[in-house]
Amino acid sequence: MGVIEDVYADVEADVSLEKFREAVESKVEQMGGLADEETAAMLIAHELRDEEVNGVADIEPGMEEVKFLAKVISVGELRTFERDDEDEEGYVINVEAADESATVRLAFWDEQARAIDEEGIEPGTVLRVKGRPKEGFSGLEVSVSQAEEDPDAEIDVTIQDTYRVEDLSLGLSDVDLRGKVLATDSIRTFERDDGSEGRVANLTLGDETGRIRVTLWDERTEAAERLSPGESVEVVDGYVRERDGDLELHVGNRGAVESIDEEVEYVPRTTPIEELEIEDVADIGGVVRSADPKRTFERDDGSEGQVRNVRVQDETGDIRVALWGEKADIDLGPGDAVQFADVEIQDGWQDDIEASAGWRSTVTVTESTPQPADGDGDSASLASFGADGDAASDDRSAGSSGDGERSTAAGSEANGEASDAGGEIVEFTGTVVQPGNPAKLDDGETTMTVLTDADLSLGEEVTARGPVREGRLDAEEVR
Secondary structure (H helix, E strand, C coil), X not given: CCHHHHHHHCCXXXXXXXXXXXXXXXXXXXXXXXXCHHHHHXXXXXXXXXXXXXXXXXXXXXXXCEEEEEEEEEECCXXXXXXXXXXXXXXXXXXXXXXXXXXXXXXXXXXXXXXXXXXXXXXXXXXXXXXXXXXXXXXXEEEEEEEEECCCCCCCCCCCCCECHHHCCCCCCCEEEEEEEEEECCCEEEECCCCCEEEEEEEEEEECCEEEEEEEEHHHHHHHHHCCCCCEEEEEEEEEEEECCEEEEEECCCCEEEECCCXXXXXXXECCHXXXXXXXXXXXXXXXXXXXXXXXXXXXXXXXXEEEXXXXXXXXXXXXXXXXXXXXXXCCCCCCEEEEEEEEEEECHHHCEEEEECCCCEEEEECCXXXXXXXXXXXXXXXXXXXXXXXXXXXXXXXXXXXXXXXCHHHCEEEEEECCCCCEEEEEEEEEEECCXXXXXXXCCCXXXXXXXCCCCCCCEEEEEEEEECCEEECCEEC
């Protein structure tokens, strides 16, 4: 064999010997006699090896040209556009494709795009692709120069009509997903590079597999004002991006977010408060024991910020949660059942820990008690907070204010009477933050343990009257 054939034999690339020879001859001519056939063959072999990638995950924007196998997930519509320097129209079709490692968008142009539009291409088809990678609007994109079907190749990728949160991966587009609205943010405006004004807003959606932040752009931001927590919705034609290491589902003008009649189940999975540690990013849930007024402050750059502290209790303990920015405006008060997602656990006041709910966090007022992360389904309900042997002891809760300081029953609506059985007779009005016997009432400043057989409901405002003994109000009357 000659030198060209020898070098070609070591090349593991999908190119014929004839085309390899043509490339070598072209390289020799290009270099003006500075390289002989052997040197040119080695250069061509090096270029061919560079463009072969092991999988879609190895493709990076800026590579000269890559070759890979991928399975077609979905096919977009033919779109036309006007070229800047030509009168004729251009054509493009975007195809979503994937292998076992990642997803990529393939851009087919002009004649290729028209051929796909006329002849069609089915999801599930495996393509052998050659093209130039770049950073597209919705993530990695390969501008295809050549693609052909490979009927013998197999790629283990499942084609889905509707995704769940756990199915999402970076680069996916044309995503349809159903979820429950957990939280909404206000619409924010910004100035684009061309001087035009853009709009952006966020939702948080959850389903039975998890939750995800949804970013809405421009006209689609209206959904953030139209929808409310608790509604079930469907996202149509979303695409997956990454922010600070987390996946987000984006919805542009091609997509939509609409309410649906089907009820989507979302079960919060929370970490017990007693298990939280500094530097954790965790989900916690429970009942609001107390809520401080909102405070404003001046940032280093002169802008105004705001924060509000609430104290939340679950079956294992309680913790202060700092609500920053817009979250300080959320209507939360004693007795509200609430879930916080993605809060940062930090070193707090007086050697205690506290949770910080910033921009990445979600605050959801719930109707039912969140389940603990261990998922055993046997955890006690909020009604058992004050039961004998509970971790949230009466010693700590009775007569304790929301900021951890001690107070007395005399600070409530005491009438100064004395009971024959001993103990001062007081009237205490507050919100039921724990039903059952004993119950707990909170007036925003003081939490009172109440012994009563009355049938109380979480969040109900009642007045209990009776003697206080050892920090407990023994209710003779509840109304």
